[in-house]
Amino acid sequence: MVTPPSDRFPTSVAGLPAARPTEIVDLADGDEYELRIAPVAKRIGDATVRMLAYNGSIPGPTLRVPEGATVTVHVENEGDLPATVHWHGLRLDNRYDGTPDTQRPVQVGERYTAQVRTPDPGAYWYHPHIREDYGQELGLYGNVLVVPADPDYWPPAHREVLLTLDDVLLEDGRIAPFHRSGPTHSAMGRYGDVLLVAGETDLTLDARPGEVVRLHLTNTANTRVFDVALPGAELKLVGGDSGRVEQERLVDHVIVAPSERVVVDARFGASAELALEHRTPDRVHRLATVRVAGEPAAPGPADAFLEMRINAELAAERRRIEPHLITAPDKVLGFRAEMDDPGGHDHSGQGEHGHDHGGGHDHGGHGMGGDDGIEWDDHMAEANRQTTPANFRWLLVDQATGAANEAIDWQFREGDQVKIRLVNELAGDHPMHHPFHVHGAGRFLVLSRDGVVEPNLAWKDTVLVRTGETVDILLDVSNPGRWMAHCHIAEHHETGMMLGFTVVPARAPAPAPAE
Ligand code: C2O
Ligand code: CU
Numbered sequence: 165m166v167t168p169p170s171d172r173f174p175t176s177v178a179g180l181p182a183a184r185p186t187e188i189v190d191l192a193d194g195d196e197y198e199l200r201i202a203p204v205a206k207r208i209g210d211a212t213v214r215m216l217a218y219n220g221s222i223p224g225p226t227l228r229v230p231e232g233a234t235v236t237v238h239v240e241n242e243g244d245l246p247a248t249v250h251w252h253g254l255r256l257d258n259r260y261d262g263t264p265d266t267q268r269p270v271q272v273g274e275r276y277t278a279q280v281r282t283p284d285p286g287a288y289w290y291h292p293h294i295r296e297d298y299g300q301e302l303g304l305y306g307n308v309l310v311v312p313a314d315p316d317y318w319p320p321a322h323r324e325v326l327l328t329l330d331d332v333l334l335e336d337g338r339i340a341p342f343h344r345s346g347p348t349h350s351a352m353g354r355y356g357d358v359l360l361v362a363g364e365t366d367l368t369l370d371a372r373p374g375e376v377v378r379l380h381l382t383n384t385a386n387t388r389v390f391d392v393a394l395p396g397a398e399l400k401l402v403g404g405d406s407g408r409v410e411q412e413r414l415v416d417h418v419i420v421a422p423s424e425r426v427v428v429d430a431r432f433g434a435s436a437e438l439a440l441e442h443r444t445p446d447r448v449h450r451l452a453t454v455r456v457a458g459e460p461a462a463p464g465p466a467d468a469f470l471e472m473r474i475n476a477e478l479a480a481e482r483r484r485i486e487p488h489l490i491t492a493p494d495k496v497l498g499f500r501a502e503m504d505d506p507g508g509h510d511h512s513g514q515g516e517h518g519h520d521h522g523g524g525h526d527h528g529g530h531g532m533g534g535d536d537g538i539e540w541d542d543h544m545a546e547a548n549r550q551t552t553p554a555n556f557r558w559l560l561v562d563q564a565t566g567a568a569n570e571a572i573d574w575q576f577r578e579g580d581q582v583k584i585r586l587v588n589e590l591a592g593d594h595p596m597h598h599p600f601h602v603h604g605a606g607r608f609l610v611l612s613r614d615g616v617v618e619p620n621l622a623w624k625d626t627v628l629v630r631t632g633e634t635v636d637i638l639l640d641v642s643n644p645g646r647w648m649a650h651c652h653i654a655e656h657h658e659t660g661m662m663l664g665f666t667v668v669p670a671r672a673p674a675p676a677p678a679e
Pocket of ligand 1: 423652
C-alpha cells in the first residue's frame with residue numbers, strides 16, 4: 165500500500181503557528197463567536213507535528229454558555245478538507261446539527277454560520293462530521309459548557325475543570341499516515357500511543373488542601389475507552405452526558421467511552437502529589453499530576469461533599485420508565501462486523517512491512533482485552549492498520565427488516581418514547597465494544613444492560629455497548645428533523661456504522677409506517 169502524494173494530507177510544520185493554550189470563552193444569549201479551523205504546529209513530547217485546531221488551540225476554546233441560550237457561531241474552514249461542525253449532545257435545531265445530511269459541507273476557504281442552542285446543563289463538545297477519523301485525531305475538538313440556571317443544580321465546588329481525554333498515534337515523530345481517499349484502522353479504530361489530556365502529554369493541575377474541584381471529563385479519542393481514577397482524593401460521581409445523575413455517589417473510578425462525558429467532584433485532603441490515572445487490565449497510565457499544596461480552601465464545599473443528593477427529576481423518570489422495562493422493544497439493532505475472507509484480503513499490504521503473520525490476525529481468537537467486554541488497547545495493530553471500508557464493514561442491522569446502516573430510515577414523531585434494544589453480537593467477524601451515539605433528536609435513558617436495570621440514571625446521548633452485551637435504551641424524541649445515530653468510534657462510523665431517522669413534528673400528519 166504505497167500512498168501516492170495526491171492521497172496524502174500535508175505534514176510539514178514549516179511556517180505554522182505554534183498551538184496556543186485553550187481559552188475559556190464566556191458567551192451570553194445572543195452573542196456571536198468566530199471559530200476558525202486551521203493547521204498548527206503542536207509539540208507532543210519530543211515531536212513537533214502538524215495538527216488541526218479550532219482558533220489555534222487543542223482542544224479548541226471551551227464555550228461557556230448559560231442554559232437556555234442561543235449563540236451564533238461563524239465557522240471559517242482553513243483546514244485540509246471540507247468540514248462541518250457537529251455540536252455533540254446539544255438538542256439544537258436540526259439544520260445546525262452539522263452533518264452532511266443537514267448542510268452542505270463547508271469547503272476549504274468558505275464560511276458557515278450555525279445557531280447553537282443550549283437547552284440542557286452539562287458538558288458537550290464540538291467536532292467535525294466529515295472524516296472525523298482524521299479531524300478529531302488531529303485535534304479538532306472542543307467543549308461547550310452549559311451553565312445551569314439553578315445555582316444549586318450541581319453540588320457545591322470551589323471550581324470546575326474541563327479535561328478532554330484523547331490519544332494520538334505517532335510514527336517516526338509524525339502523525340501516523342492518513343489517506344485522503346479514506347480511513348484505515350477500520351477494524352478496531354485508531355488507538356494512539358501517546359495520551360493527551362486537555363491536549364497535553366504531561367498535564368499538571370494545582371489544588372489546595374480541602375478543595376473540591378469539579379472535573380468534566382470528555383472522551384474525544386477515536387476509539388480508546390478510558391478508566392479514570394484519582395487515588396489519594398475522594399471522587400463523587402455527579403453527572404453524565406447531559407447533566408446530573410439520579411444519585412450522587414462516591415466512586416473509585418469512572419469509565420468514559422468515546423464521546424461520553426462524566427462529571428466527578430474531587431475532594432482533596434492534605435498536601436500531596438497525586439496522579440490522575442487511566443487504568444487498564446494490563447497497566448496504569450498517568451494522565452496528569454495533581455499537586456495539592458498551599459493554603460487550605462474555604463471549608464463550605466468540602467463540608468457538603470459527603471451529602472449524596474438525589475435528583476428528583478430523574479427519580480420521577482425512573483417511575484415513568486418502569487413500564488418500559490418489560491415491554492417489547494420498538495426497534496432491535498444488531499452490531500456486527502463483516503470482514504472479507506482473511507485469506508483473500510490482506511496479502512497486498514504484507515510486502516511493505518513483511519511481518520504480519522504472528523500478529524494475532526485470527527480474529528476469532530485474539531485477545532479480547534479481558535472479559536470485561538472492552539478492548540483497552542490495539543492487540544492486532546498491524547492487521548488493524550490494513551483494514552479499510554473496502555475490506556472490512558461494520559453494520560448496524562435492523563432486526564425487523566434486515567436493513568443495515570444507511571438503508572435504515574426510521575420514522576418517529578415528536579413526543580415518542582422509543583425503546584431500542586442494542587445487541588452487540590458475538591457471532592460477527594470481530595466482536596468488540598461500540599459507543600452508540602444518537603444525535604440531538606432527543607436524549608435517552610439506559611433502561612437495562614443484559615437485563616439488569618440501570619442503577620443510576622442520567623440523560624445520555626452515547627452508551628457504551630460492551631462485547632456481547634445487550635443494552636435497552638428509551639429515546640425521548642423531542643426534536644423534529646432528519647437525524648442520525650452511529651457508533652462513535654470514528655473509523656467504525658466512517659466504515660458505515662450509522663443509520664438515519666426522521667422525526668415529524670407532533671402536529672404533522674402521521675409518518676408512514678416504519679419499513
Ligand atoms: Cu459526536 Cu455524530 O457525533
Ligand atoms: Cu463501533
